[in-house]
Amino acid sequence: MHRVITFTNARYHSSHFFPNRDSVDTIPVLGLTGGIATGKSAVSALLKQHGIPVVDADEIAREVVLPGTRAYGQIIDVFGHEILQPDGRLDRPKLGAIVFNDESKRKKLNAIVHPAVKRAMVWQVTKYWLSGERVCVLDVPLLIESGIWNWVGKVVVVYCSAEIQLQRLMKRDNSTREAAMSRLNAQLPITEKLEYADNVIDNSGGPQELEQQVDSFLRRLQRDVGWSWRVSWLIPPLGLLSAFSMLLWKRIRRFRRTSRRRGVS
Numbered sequence: 001m002h003r004v005i006t007f008t009n010a011r012y013h014s015s016h017f018f019p020n021r022d023s024v025d026t027i028p029v030l031g032l033t034g035g036i037a038t039g040k041s042a043v044s045a046l047l048k049q050h051g052i053p054v055v056d057a058d059e060i061a062r063e064v065v066l067p068g069t070r071a072y073g074q075i076i077d078v079f080g081h082e083i084l085q086p087d088g089r090l091d092r093p094k095l096g097a098i099v100f101n102d103e104s105k106r107k108k109l110n111a112i113v114h115p116a117v118k119r120a121m122v123w124q125v126t127k128y129w130l131s132g133e134r135v136c137v138l139d140v141p142l143l144i145e146s147g148i149w150n151w152v153g154k155v156v157v158v159y160c161s162a163e164i165q166l167q168r169l170m171k172r173d174n175s176t177r178e179a180a181m182s183r184l185n186a187q188l189p190i191t192e193k194l195e196y197a198d199n200v201i202d203n204s205g206g207p208q209e210l211e212q213q214v215d216s217f218l219r220r221l222q223r224d225v226g227w228s229w230r231v232s233w234l235i236p237p238l239g240l241l242s243a244f245s246m247l248l249w250k251r252i253r254r255f256r257r258t259s260r261r262r263g264v265s
């Protein structure tokens with residue numbers, strides 16, 4: 001039975017990537033993360049080209065602070081009218097300069113914006129599920145820091161060395177080394193994020209190498225989703241059980257890795 005509700009743009013429908021879709025009762029959710037400027041958006045763009053729906057936390061974070069929203073009012077209450085542009089929208093570079101140089105202010109901003117982002121993400125995933133998508137990717141820079149990694153099927157980390165990361169960040173944002181470093185230091189180091197990874201996409205090379213990495217990742221994904229989806233569809237309680245055991249296994253594995261690391265250091 002096909003679900004009839006379609007909320008998504010047909011061009012991006014994951015049935016394009018998984019053409020043998022008959023029915024869908026589960027939606028494997030993948031968490032895509034990395035350090036700032038390691039290439040999450042570049043990977044997301046490639047995934048979208050392959051028909052995979054992507055929920056973009058940065059994009060949502062911009063929407064939930066538009067004038068008139070609750071978060072917008074709360075931000076003005078905390079940071080004052082000085083962080084507004086003449087047209088009333090947030091002056092993002094100005095707010096960025098404040099929060100990336102002051103952890104307590106960043107925490108205040110996060111406490112306002114993150115709950116709204118999480119609600120919107122859950123809603124978007126639900127819409128994809130209702131429209132019958134077999135897989136959905138959450139592109140979340142702070143996937144690990146925010147604990148969202150606990151709730152996704154697989155964590156995919158886009159990696160490049162800290163030095164390449166810094167160079168790309170400075171070039172993209174046309175920023176000084178100091179400004180780029182302050183943004184970089186607001187996140188867990190990329191090497192620590194690797195510890196949470198089920199899959200790593202190495203973006204140390206050029207765009208063509210990245211495409212090859214994404215292609216091989218998608219081949220693996222197609223294999224895995226095909227298998228788990230069939231089991232969940234044939235025996236729904238088994239699907240639920242496998243989801244719970246997978247989440248539990250992830251925590252155990254992470255706990256073991258951390259204990260091993262503590263034992264070594």
Ligand SMILES: CC(C)(COP(=O)(O)OP(=O)(O)OC[C@H]1O[C@@H](n2cnc3c(N)ncnc32)[C@H](O)[C@@H]1O)[C@@H](O)C(=O)NCCC(=O)NCCS
Nearest residue numbers: 036057058061092093095096099109110113117141186187
């Ligand atoms: C501080 C703000 C206004 C700066 O806006 P700006 O347009 O300059 O940057 P943008 O939003 O495009 O973010 C660029 C990158 O910075 C990093 N980043 C953004 N916010 C944070 C944060 N609170 N902590 C650490 N890194 C962050 C991410 O890697 C992100 O991809 C903005 O980043 C913001 O509102 N941040 C708080 C919300 C948030 O955490 N967003 C990240 C996704 S949930």
Ligand SMILES: Nc1ncnc2c1ncn2[C@@H]1O[C@H](COP(=O)(O)OP(=O)(O)OP(=O)(O)O)[C@@H](O)[C@H]1O
Nearest residue numbers: 036037038039040041042141168172205206207210
């Ligand atoms: N393989 C690559 N080779 C050269 N440049 C790249 C490569 N991948 C990404 N870039 C460039 O590096 C910059 C950062 O990439 P991107 O915006 O995809 O990172 P991001 O992880 O999404 O960053 P953010 O955390 O800020 O959202 C961009 O200017 C992008 O064009």
